[in-house]
Amino acid sequence: MKRKTFAGAIVVMALSFLIYGTNAYFTAEDTAHNVITSGNIDIELLEWADEDRTVPFPKEAVEGVMPGTDVTKIVEIENTGSNPAYIRVKVEKDIELAEEKTEEPDLGLMHLDFDNELWARGEDGYYYYKEALAAGEITNPLFASVSFDKEMGNMYQNSTARVNVTAYATQVANNGDSALDALGWPESK
Secondary structure: OHHHHHHHHHHHHHHHHHHHHHHHHHOOOOOOOOOOOOOOOOEEEEEEOOOOOOOEOOOOOOOOOOOOOEEEEEEEEEEOOOOOEEEEEEEEEEEEOOOOOOOOOOHHHEEEOOOOOOEEEOOOOOEEEOOOEOOOOEOOOOEEEEEEOOOOOHHHOOOEEEEEEEEEEEEOOOOOOOOOOOOOOOOOO
């Protein structure tokens, strides 16, 4: 009888170790303090009305522009974030004729002196800066002036011409070999 009791006690102890081990295996607990920080991507569109970059391009109209003249409009983008960024820019020309004019304006009469060395025009119509822009750096100008063709006739009197510029940025890290290859561009507005 003592042997049966002893054997029973061993079986009960073995079962209790098995239950305890299984319970410990499935209920292990620990605390980890992993802190992951990320930088940010942020840019500022800079538009200047003078070569020295001391006069911001006015938000209101530039008055008195005549055919055959050039207007200084230097367009640059500054990386104000903490990480390198790829840059792309959308440029849209617009001419709003005076109220009494019904003809369709010719946007080809407005010329922009685009930099084709450090900027590339993509098939999607955007201009892409060819280099990754480090934090705190400023791109070379996309263009520096707007020229109005001397062939602009009386149809353009009292009209309003606009060059609308919108800049976008996306991260460089793990995002292609160039701005043209990069993904994750913000949607156009």
